Structure formats: structure tokens, C-alpha cells
Amino acid sequence: xxxxxxxxxxxxxxxxxxxxxxxxxxxxxxxxxxxxxxxxxxxxxxxxxxxxxxxxxxxxxxxxxxxxxxxxxxxxxxxxxxxxxxxxxxxxxxxxxxxxxxxxxxxxxxxxxxxxxxxxxxxxxxxxxxxxxxxxxxxxxxxxxxxxxxxxxxxxxxxxxxxxxxxxxxxxxxxxxxxxxxxxxxxxxxxxxxxxxxxxxxxxxxxxxxxxxxxxxxxxxxxxxxxxxxxxxxxxxxxxxxxxxxxxxxxxxxxxxxxxxxxxxxxxxxxxxxxxxxxxxxxxxxxxxxxxxxxxxxxxxxxxxxxxxxxxxxxxxxxxxxxxxxxxxxxxxxxxxxxxxxxxxxxxxxxxxxxxxxxxxxxxxxxxxxxxxxxxxxxxxxxxxxxxxxxxxxxxxxxxxxxxxxxxxxxxxxxxxxxxxxxxxxxxxxxxxxxxxxxxxxxxxxxxxxxxxxxxxxxxxxxxxxxxxxxxxxxxxxxxxxxxxxxxxxxxxxxxxxxxxxx
Numbered sequence: 001x002x003x004x005x006x007x008x009x010x011x012x013x014x015x016x017x018x019x020x021x022x023x024x025x026x027x028x029x030x031x032x033x034x035x036x037x038x039x040x041x042x043x044x045x046x047x048x049x050x051x052x053x054x055x056x057x058x059x060x061x062x063x064x065x066x067x068x069x070x071x072x073x074x075x076x077x078x079x080x081x082x083x084x085x086x087x088x089x090x091x092x093x094x095x096x097x098x099x100x101x102x103x104x105x106x107x108x109x110x111x112x113x114x115x116x117x118x119x120x121x122x123x124x125x126x127x128x129x130x131x132x133x134x135x136x137x138x139x140x141x142x143x144x145x146x147x148x149x150x151x152x153x154x155x156x157x158x159x160x161x162x163x164x165x166x167x168x169x170x171x172x173x174x175x176x177x178x179x180x181x182x183x184x185x186x187x188x189x190x191x192x193x194x195x196x197x198x199x200x201x202x203x204x205x206x207x208x209x210x211x212x213x214x215x216x217x218x219x220x221x222x223x224x225x226x227x228x229x230x231x232x233x234x235x236x237x238x239x240x241x242x243x244x245x246x247x248x249x250x251x252x253x254x255x256x257x258x259x260x261x262x263x264x265x266x267x268x269x270x271x272x273x274x275x276x277x278x279x280x281x282x283x284x285x286x287x288x289x290x291x292x293x294x295x296x297x298x299x300x301x302x303x304x305x306x307x308x309x310x311x312x313x314x315x316x317x318x319x320x321x322x323x324x325x326x327x328x329x330x331x332x333x334x335x336x337x338x339x340x341x342x343x344x345x346x347x348x349x350x351x352x353x354x355x356x357x358x359x360x361x362x363x364x365x366x367x368x369x370x371x372x373x374x375x376x377x378x379x380x381x382x383x384x385x386x387x388x389x390x391x392x393x394x395x396x397x398x399x400x401x402x403x404x405x406x407x408x409x410x411x412x413x414x415x416x417x418x419x420x421x422x423x424x425x426x427x428x429x430x431x432x433x434x435x436x437x438x439x440x441x442x443x444x445x446x447x448x449x450x451x452x453x454x455x456x457x458x459x460x461x462x463x464x465x466x467x468x469x470x471x472x473x474x475x476x477x478x479x480x481x482x483x484x485x486x487x488x489x490x491x492x493x494x495x496x497x498x499x500x501x502x503x
Contacts, residue, residue: 043091067310075236122176178478369443
């Protein structure tokens with residue numbers, strides 16, 4: 001506690017799943033740097049396994065393996081790990097294939113297990129990286145539409161059974177989001193207290209152009225980034241080539257009078273949709289739709305795009321039905337991508353470096369609006385200090401989100417607690433709720449308070465606001481409903497004519 005902090009707040013705004021998983025790994029005795037590597041490895045491995053499970057719904061093992069090799073070593077994933085360090089984004093990729101698998105099991109196989117898998121996967125995705133709920137919607141919503149219309153004639157596209165399926169998928173999806181509402185609601189409703197604030201968050205000049213898809217230049221450094229690898233975003237030439245192969249295969253099908261809608265068509269149409277939203281032609285949507293602007297950088301849509309080239313290649317290899325093409329494809333990936341599996345000029349820090357920082361790692365945008373830059377505040381060895389008056393702090397107990405002080409005040413005191421104020425911090429003097437000051441120009445944004453003469457017990461706690469209380473109630477109600485639906489799944493299956501298979 002030697003640092004001026006916004007303690008108690010991290011759990012509200014941090015990527016919960018990866019942060020708590022990393023903390024668990026550290027509790028097992030691993031250093032912070034190693035914990036980061038372990039969680040990243042788990043994210044890469046689990047996402048590849050879950051995506052392989054999805055590919056196997058449509059393809060044989062070898063085409064699926066070819067897709068997974070590309071997916072695991074795709075350009076944007078390498079950029080995310082070795083350059084951006086976007087570990088929560090890497091880990092989030094575990095859950096999109098599970099959402100798709102859940103939808104497939106329910107729509108195609110009529111298994112109620114699919115509904116529960118979809119619900120839990122959305123819940124975990126929300127806890128891991130809420131923004132990916134929006135980015136991945138450009139895949140899981142088109143995929144749901146694909147499942148509903150596949151093999152249907154135009155006149156039969158909308159039926160009572162399909163409406164029922166949409167309602168059930170929607171209900172279980174909202175249930176999954178409801179389970180995460182204890183995190184999502186405060187995150188969205190209390191963001192107004194940060195400089196990040198509300199409104200449009202689109203970063204100008206962050207679209208990709210046509211030539212970015214043809215880049216084959218992994219720069220060792222740039223004019224602005226000499227020490228780490230250059231922060232340059234591009235999809236990758238192998239990934240872009242999948243679109244050409246996909247178009248060729250669709251044309252071949254049409255020449256054969258095959259007008260069926262399959263997984264290839266889904267992959268191609270979704271690719272076109274996502275590429276559009278990566279391009280500057282979609283600028284008006286980001287400007288007019290604030291929730292879409294939360295993506296900040298349109299190139300982040302590549303997180304969804306990287307799932308599609310493996311699907312297209314797997315479909316192409318299935319049609320070619322020659323294993324030699326798969327082996328050549330994997331060799332090409334090894335030759336082109338493996339040399340890029342490196343970091344450059346990393347700095348080795350001692351473990352203590354990772355436990356405190358004068359800088360906000362997410363920039364001043366994630367500071368409360370009543371504070372200045374974190375680095376402009378002094379480093380203090382003690383949390384509490386008497387600023388004005390005469391008195392003594394007799395005893396103190398400092399925890400992450402609470403403090404208890406025994407104070408003897410000979411005169412009226414002004415005391416500072418070196419913590420950034422945020423809604424939820426409450427002050428109790430001798431159990432009486434007392435106002436907190438946090439707009440003193442000399443202690444901008446920092447908790448200060450007045451104490452009258454005498455001996456007092458001061459308790460400072462980070463507690464739930466009304467928003468957080470309601471959010472927790474909603475999560476609890478969602479959990480109860482989820483458990484009840486699982487317990488009485490036999491009745492649900494009979495009511496909606498679904499197979500009772502929940503494993």
C-alpha cells in the first residue's frame with residue numbers, strides 16, 4: 001500500500017475471468033510474469049481445442065487440423081500475443097466456438113444441451129472481455145441465421161418452429177448475460193465517472209485499407225517504435241487468400257448447378273460483412289451507433305475474422321479431397337508464420353515491478369474524472385495522514401477495500417486517505433455515516449475528511465452502490481432461473497419437443 005491507488009475498483013472494470021485466473025495461478029506460487037504466460041498459453045490452447053471441436057461438426061479430422069494450424073498461428077493472433085499483449089482478447093476466443101457449438105446442437109440436433117452451452121459460454125465471454133460480445137456478434141448472429149435458413153426454401157424461411165427456436169436461443173442468451181450482470185451493469189452505467197466516459201469512442205484513422213490485406217512485411221521496427229516490434233495491424237496474406245479460394249469453390253458449385261447454402265457460404269458472407277466493418281466505408285455506422293464505437297479501433301474486428309479463413313480452407317480441402325494439399329498448406333504456414341513467433345527487446349523486470357505503478361496501464365482515460373494523471377501524485381508509504389490539526393493515529397488496519405483507524409484528535413482534524421475516491425467509498429466515524437471530500441484542489445480526487453476533537457473509530461469501506469446492488473440481484477435471479485431450468489429440463493424438452501441430452 002505504498003502507492004496512491006483507486007483500491008476496490010479493479011474488480012469492477014478489469015477483465016474478470018483472466019484477472020482472477022491469473023491471480024489464482026499466482027497464489028499457487030508463480031511469479032506475475034509466469035502467471036501471464038500460463039494464462040495466455042491456456043487461452044491459446046483452449047481456443048484452438050474449442051474451435052477444432054466446432055470444425056469437426058462439419059469436416060473430417062485432416063481438414064479440421066489444417067484449419068486449426070492456420071487459426072493457431074494466424075497473423076492477428078501473433079500480433080496480439082507478441083506485440084499487443086492482448087491476453088484477454090486471446091482468451092476470449094475460447095468461447096465463440098462454444099457458442100456456435102451450442103447453437104448447432106440445439107438447432108440441428110434438437111439437444112437441450114445446446115441451450116445451456118450457449119448460455120454458459122456467453123456468460124464466460126462477458127466476464128472475460130465484454131467488448132467481444134459485440135465483436136463476436138458479427139459471427140454468432142449470422143451463424144444463427146445460417147442454421148435457421150439452411151436447407152429451407154424461400155417460402156419456408158419463417159415458420160412457427162423457427163420463431164420458437166429464436167425465442168429459446170434468445171431467452172438462454174439473455175440468461176447468460178444476466179448471470180454476468182453483476183459485472184456488466186456497473187461497468188456500463190458507471191463508466192460515466194471516468195474520462196473515458198460516454199459517447200462515441202471511435203479512434204480516427206484506425207480503419208484498414210485494401211493494401212493492408214496484401215501486406216507481407218513484418219517490420220522489425222518502425223520510425224516510432226524502435227525497441228519493441230512495430231505496432232502494425234494487418235490480416236495476413238494467407239488469410240486474405242482464403243477469400244479467393246472461397247470464391248473459386250462457390251463458382252465451381254454454381255457451375256455444377258449446386259445452389260445449396262453450406263458452411264462455406266456462411267464463412268464467405270461473414271468475411272465480407274466483417275471486412276466491410278474494418279473498412280472506412282463503415283465509418284458512418286461507428287459515428288452514429290455509440291455502442292458500436294466501443295470497439296474503438298475497427299481493426300479489432302479481426303478478432304472475429306480470424307475464425308473464418310480456417311473454415312473456408314477446411315471447406316476447400318474437403319472438396320479437393322487430397323491430403324497432399326493439406327500437408328503443403330501446413331508447410332506454407334510453418335515457413336511464413338513461424339519466423340514471426342518472437343518478441344523483440346523485452347525488458348526483464350523484478351517481480352515487485354508488477355505490484356504497483358504510478359501510471360494507469362490503460363491511460364488516464366480510465367481515471368475518475370475528478371482526478372488528474374496518476375503519475376502526478378506523490379508516492380506515499382502510509383495510507384492515512386493528518387493534514388491539518390493536532391492529533392495521533394493510534395492504530396490502523398488497512399485492507400484492499402477497507403480501512404479502520406483509531407484516532408485521537410486534540411483539535412479538529414483534516415485527514416487524507418491516499419486513495420482516489422470512487423462512488424462506493426463510504427466513511428463511518430464512530431459508526432455514523434460521514435461525508436467524504438474529494439474535490440479539494442490541494443488533494444484533487446483523493447479521499448479527505450474532517451474529524452472532531454476526541455477519540456474516534458474511523459471506518460472507510462468500498463461498498464456497493466445502488467446500481468451494483470441491483471446488478472447483483474439480477475445475477476442472483478438469473479442464476480436461480482438457470483438452475484431451475486436445468487433441474488426441470490425434462491419438462492422444458494417435452495414442452496418444446498427437444499431431446500433431453502444435457503451432457
